[in-house]
Amino acid sequence: MGYSPREMMIIAASREIRDGEVVFVGMRLPLAAFGVAARTHAPNAIGLFENGLARFAPAVEPFDTMSDPPNIHGAAWATGMVQIMGRLHAGQVDVGFIGGAEVDRHGNVNTSYVGDPARPRVKLPGSGGAADIAATCGRLLVIMDHEPKRLVERVDFVTSPGWLDGGESRSAAGLDRGGVAAIITNLAILRPMGPDHGMGLASIHPGVSRQQAIDATGWPLAVAPDAGETPPPTEAELAALRAIDPEGFWR
Amino acid sequence: MADKLASVADAVAALVRDGDSLVIGACLEAAIPFAAVHEIIRQGRRGLNAIAPISDAATDMLIGAGCVERVTGAWVGNVSGGLAHNYRRAAEQGLPHPIAIEDHSNFSLAMALMAGANGLPYVPVRSLLGSDILKTNRRLIRADDPFSPGKPVILVPACKPDVAILPVQRSDRDGNCHFWGSLVLVQEAALAAERVILLADEIVDTSVIVSDPNRILFPSFRVSAVCPARAGCHPSSLTGVWRRDTPFFVEYHTRSRDREGFLSWLREWVFDVEGHEAYLDKLGDRLERLRITGWAPPEPVNFAAV
Numbered sequence: 157m158g159y160s161p162r163e164m165m166i167i168a169a170s171r172e173i174r175d176g177e178v179v180f181v182g183m184r185l186p187l188a189a190f191g192v193a194a195r196t197h198a199p200n201a202i203g204l205f206e207n208g209l210a211r212f213a214p215a216v217e218p219f220d221t222m223s224d225p226p227n228i229h230g231a232a233w234a235t236g237m238v239q240i241m242g243r244l245h246a247g248q249v250d251v252g253f254i255g256g257a258e259v260d261r262h263g264n265v266n267t268s269y270v271g272d273p274a275r276p277r278v279k280l281p282g283s284g285g286a287a288d289i290a291a292t293c294g295r296l297l298v299i300m301d302h303e304p305k306r307l308v309e310r311v312d313f314v315t316s317p318g319w320l321d322g323g324e325s326r327s328a329a330g331l332d333r334g335g336v337a338a339i340i341t342n343l344a345i346l347r348p349m350g351p352d353h354g355m356g357l358a359s360i361h362p363g364v365s366r367q368q369a370i371d372a373t374g375w376p377l378a379v380a381p382d383a384g385e386t387p388p389p390t391e392a393e394l395a396a397l398r399a400i401d402p403e404g405f406w407r
Numbered sequence: 408m409a410d411k412l413a414s415v416a417d418a419v420a421a422l423v424r425d426g427d428s429l430v431i432g433a434c435l436e437a438a439i440p441f442a443a444v445h446e447i448i449r450q451g452r453r454g455l456n457a458i459a460p461i462s463d464a465a466t467d468m469l470i471g472a473g474c475v476e477r478v479t480g481a482w483v484g485n486v487s488g489g490l491a492h493n494y495r496r497a498a499e500q501g502l503p504h505p506i507a508i509e510d511h512s513n514f515s516l517a518m519a520l521m522a523g524a525n526g527l528p529y530v531p532v533r534s535l536l537g538s539d540i541l542k543t544n545r546r547l548i549r550a551d552d553p554f555s556p557g558k559p560v561i562l563v564p565a566c567k568p569d570v571a572i573l574p575v576q577r578s579d580r581d582g583n584c585h586f587w588g589s590l591v592l593v594q595e596a597a598l599a600a601e602r603v604i605l606l607a608d609e610i611v612d613t614s615v616i617v618s619d620p621n622r623i624l625f626p627s628f629r630v631s632a633v634c635p636a637r638a639g640c641h642p643s644s645l646t647g648v649w650r651r652d653t654p655f656f657v658e659y660h661t662r663s664r665d666r667e668g669f670l671s672w673l674r675e676w677v678f679d680v681e682g683h684e685a686y687l688d689k690l691g692d693r694l695e696r697l698r699i700t701g702w703a704p705p706e707p708v709n710f711a712a713v
Contacts, residue, residue, distance in 0.1 A: 205589070206435070206513055207434070207435045207436075207437075207589040207591050208589040208590050208591055209589050219651075220486070220487055220651060220653045221435075221436035221437075221486050221487070221644075221651060222435070222436065222589075223434065223435050223436040223437035223588070223589055223591075223644065224436070224437070224644055224650070224651050225588075225644060225646055225647070225650060225699060227589075228588050228589055228646050229703060231589075234587070234588060234589050234590065235589075235590055236517075236589075236590040236591055236592065236593070236594060236595070237460065237513055237514075237517045237590075237591045237592050238517050238518075238521050238592075238595065241513055241514040241517055241534075244514070244534070245514060245532065245533065245534055268510065268539070268540070268543075269543075273539075273542070273543050275499070276498055276499055277499065278490075278495070278499070279490075279494060279495045279498035279499055279508075280490065281482045281483055281484035281490060281491065281494075282480065282481055282482045282483060282484075282510060283481050283482065283510070283511070283512040283513070283538075283540065284460075284461060284481050284482035284512075284513055285481070285512065285513040285514070286512075287512040287514075287534065287535060287538045287540060288512045288513055288514040288515075288534040288535075291533070291534045291535060291536060291537060291538065292533065292534050313539045314537065314538055314539045315538060315539065315540065316538065317536070317537030317538055320537055326537065329536050329537040329559075330533065330536040330537070330558060330559040330560075331533070331536050331537055332533075
């Protein structure tokens, strides 16, 4: 069965979720990845949404925002933001899953300002829950398209902290857990390498060359010694994704 | 028991003042009080501090209409469209006038309202450590945790809004009400605000409300006005009653791309519309198509006394 680079990205991301984990889920790509995981290898994972919802699996009816009625119908918990974000803050969330406008070498994510915050070139929407997810979840996963203007050496503004300046700077800032475990893109999977925690090439998707991934990255991309090819989607994974994407939005 | 029924226009006229800090919906993408947003624009309020974790296009409309001096929020955009054009114009070009931005994350704003609701001067958190939000929001203060020497915390000061405007599925005339679905910050906003205006999709007898006291998020003594406003949240959704009108958000996004287009949208949907009833008439059949017709009631629970 054929598949698109974005489908590969979503399926690669879904494999980062382990069965039984508590997963904080953002909309769109993260939600699709959670849906594939829940329908394949992680049927006992539970997804939390920042508006106060928990679900065992994504809704079957189509919906546009996490607050739409289909996401609420059949929820495993419908509560408030204090209670749901509190699970993160209390260290009870294994994995956080966010998209990003701009990410840097140390996995810091900017969704606030391009340019000087006092007079920004572009005012982006802001954190939402992303800064909290990045600061307090057990492992952070970032999923986004791989473009040099989006994977940059250093973000203008750290909305959501990754490994900050690398090395021990994250724990020195007072963050005693978490950090970026992977950036999953339509070309590859990047993971923190060595004591610096700089994000390097860990796996390349089928049909993508190493040079393509290097060229599409805004920092000199180190390659892990054991970097190989991402296993292509299985029939079961593709079927799971297409069951939650009947319109083919991600194809 | 008081009768607090008022039209949206009268409630806004009496309870929303220039310079007020204002929670315009506390439920992210759902239950945004657009009927009141339109009325605030019609009545020309100025200098508002718009507070919301996410209020979708509502904050953007108020900014574009010149009502807002300060935004206190975690996310301002158009969930169905992308970036918020009026917010961008104000932040990037000072149009129609410059605004101050008090950046928050969802958790820090939640803690600020929780503190405001409960008389706590501030709440210490570990979230936001390492974030540049601390550089743009100087009211978030880094301090040493007195109970864990050497460990930093961020002190989030209490937020006590002047007004919270909150859509609810049903209320009696006194403001005893039910709200259900994802609750986000509805409870904290209602308990923290000086004045609370409800947009009630349905007015019901008190007996309906007290039959299920766990579905009451805040007591009626916190409520100043109850506005009967069917679909007062359009185009946002309301659990069990209205679906989201996504094409409406997309159209707003497209037309607000330039200032001229936004002003023509504002004329068509706000200034040339007399009030909420006229807005519903203008929507016509479109509104009925958004009504949730399914029925999925919970299993009853027993509150019997003996």
